[in-house]
Amino acid sequence: MRPALDLSSGVVELTRTICDIPSVSGDEHAIADAVEQALRAYPHLEVVRDGDAVVARTQLGRDERVVIAGHLDTVPVADNLPVRVVGEGLHAELWGRGTVDMKGGVAVQLALAAELEAPTRDITWVFYDHEEVDSALNGLGRIARTRPELLAGDFAVLCEPTAAGIEGGCNGTLRVEVRVPGEAAHSARSWMGTNAIHGASEVLARLAAYEPASTEVEGLVFREGMNAVGIRGGIAGNVIPDECVVTVNFRFAPSRSLEEAEQHTRDLFEGFQVTVTDAAAGARPGLDAPLALDFTEAVLEVTGGAPAPKYGWTDVARFSALGVPAVNFGPGDPVLAHKDDEHCPASQIQLCYEALRTWLVR
Template sequence: METLLDLNLPATELTAVICDIASVSGEEKALADVVEASLSAYEHLAVDRDGDTVVARTGRAAGSGDTARPGDTARSGDTARSGRVVVAGHLDTVPIAANLPTKRDGDLLWGRGTVDMKGGVAVMLRLAAHITEPVRDVTYVFYDNEEVEAERNGLGRISRTRPEWLEADFAVLMEPTAAAVEGGCNGTLRATIGLSGQAAHSARWWMGDNAIHRAGDVLRRLSAYTPAVVDVDGLTYREGLNAVAIDGGIAGNVIPDRCTVTVNYRFAPDKDEEQAFAHVRDVFDGYEIELADSAPGARPGLGRPAAAAFIEAVGAEVRAKEGWTDVARFSALGVPAVNYGPGDPQLAHADDERVPLGEIALCEDRMFAWLAP
């Protein structure tokens, strides 16, 4: 018989329990098994699984054999509920660094996953188990492989293969934000600028054309560049365009004929990927430039009724998310999203990872205030 989690435990205690179930990326099966079994015990939830991603949904007819599916609308006269939202969090962690099992020291819980992001997962489990008739239907997504390469990401996988599971008006990704609300996220791209010259022996340098020296103009353009500050849905996003690598050189006695400068552009979510790359091409007009990779940003959608209700319920500071997170996967599906969860993101992945228990309790209370009738 499958071991079940005690979802009557407060989220602070439940966090320690699930942190002590090791789930390094690619090894989430044990935790996914227990999450699936534990949530399947609740009649008001419809539970599905894809690999080691577990999805649990509330529905207006749950328990009667006719559970509402994502995208269902309210019945006529059903004013108690409005729309559907997604609450998501990943089950995996980075590798353990002699920081499990967890330990408690006063109001701090230490150990791998306490910040990123099993405190948020514990809150999700509590919400799923105990809010049987939420004011808006909820899809809870517990996904695998967030901490590794994008093609393995469980949320990305179901967004491609089962997008109907993620249909919603609004989403909350319970990544650590120190209990602040971080709306949307910037997009990111990397591009390479190829510089050509003429190889020659360095003793007869005048016979060549140094490609590395040609990088000087590229770097001057970057030094003179003024990044934009952009308002999107009432939040301020700071852009940035920076060199992150230079590659060139053949040998210590050869004038190089090739040099490549790699730049990283962090762009506000008012732009799509094509517009962002067009901007980079404009900045480096006249140069050979290639797109290496990119990921779109995400608008926070704070004007949506579900988003407005969330902001009012949690009563937390709202700011822009400067980095990239999986909220962008929701945005690509037309679902605006925010990041909100316990833990200082600067402690994520640290050997001394730790979370204040009060933050977990605060996030639990605020999420209950948003979803409970």
């Protein structure tokens, strides 16, 4: 039987421990068991299990409630576990799957959940499953659909990797398939058909000429992007293809609604059949909310710097859809997420722990 987690072991050691527990998406049961068992040892927490998600809440009757969330799963291991520690103390780096995305953030959550018996605000700690796979399986989304009361709050922090900086909101994402029709023919008599792959040059030309916008939203500038991310077509080596499909991904500022983003994309590819295959709205930064202002002030006292936009899509959008302002804040360079050389400085894990603690006790 796997030993119980020691939530008082320090956030760096705790990160190392939980990284080494199997937790690839779809195999989160062991880590969810370990998290649940550890949190149930603290009488100031009410603990709820939902599938392989664990929610722990204080019930102190405070005027405000904050939600602090992180996912338990990782992408598949690439011969980069168990965790390897390079260096010593806060100069050390933890190398291995999950050190960036996002066991450092989860360790900060666990340590503070155990330690803070009487925070100045009530806290809901959320540890959820299936973040790294299809959004329909996402544990936070499941809770939002079936038990939204567990996510109720005045402000939320998602401990996604941000290199210990505050990243407000997130871009939305829209994925479409642009179909180019053709007419099949034998390649020896190509003039008798219409080559759909050749016809796709017009789609690619529009993409090459497209100038993405940079849009200021609540003081943060979000960069958009419209890019081909896949192309398919062709039947056989001697057949003129009768169809070519270009997959396009539009990353759009949170000032656009999903409907506006879709219409913008359809306008760009007017004359072609456009089919939406995946879509998720962005989230406005919400940094002007009173709790967000207090959070920013407290965190920057410890970390320095200034808030920045989150260009990728994250689960802050799920909180935004529930009417809860949310930001991203956690240890680890997001550029290293999912890479074989994934690694995180111990100092960033400690810094995020200290910054969140400062905010939650003042």
